[in-house]
Amino acid sequence: MLTGKQKRFLRAKANQLKPIFQVGKVGVNDNMVEQISEALEKRELIKISIxxxxxxxxxxxxxxxxxxxxxxxxxxxxxxxVLYKESRENKHIQLP
Incomplete structure (x- = not known):
């Protein structure tokens, strides 16, 4: 669970990010969730557009x-x- 201070920090970092996934008419499916999980492992912080x-x-x-x-x-x-998941192998972000 993220604290308020950590969320503020991550929101500031996510401000300059571009959305890398789009959720369309079909909605959320298993393939999309799997790709988002892989992207989170690599990037830790991603933005998704609806x-x-x-x-x-x-x-x-x-x-x-x-x-x-x-x-x-x-x-x-x-x-x-905006989603965040701490990476096991590719740690880039140090939370306060």
Missing amino acids: LQNCMEEKDIVASELVEGSDAELVQIIGNNI
């Missing part, structure tokens, strides 16, 4: 992604979700 044609609510999409990838939800802002 497209206008997505049928599910963004809160539901975020909870499915967090549950499937075993990551921490940093923030939902607009149509973007």
Whole structure:
């Protein structure tokens, strides 16, 4: 579980990130969750964009992604979700 200070730190880091995944009409599927897990292992912090044609609510999409990838939800802002998961092998981010 992330503290408020850690979330603030990660939000500041995520500010300049571009979304690397998009959730569209189909919503969240197993393949997407697997790819997001792999990306989190490499990058630790990623931004995911929810497209206008997505049928599910963004809160539901975020909870499915967090549950499937075993990551921490940093923030939902607009149509973007920021996820963090500490990497086992590629540690880049030192949390305060």
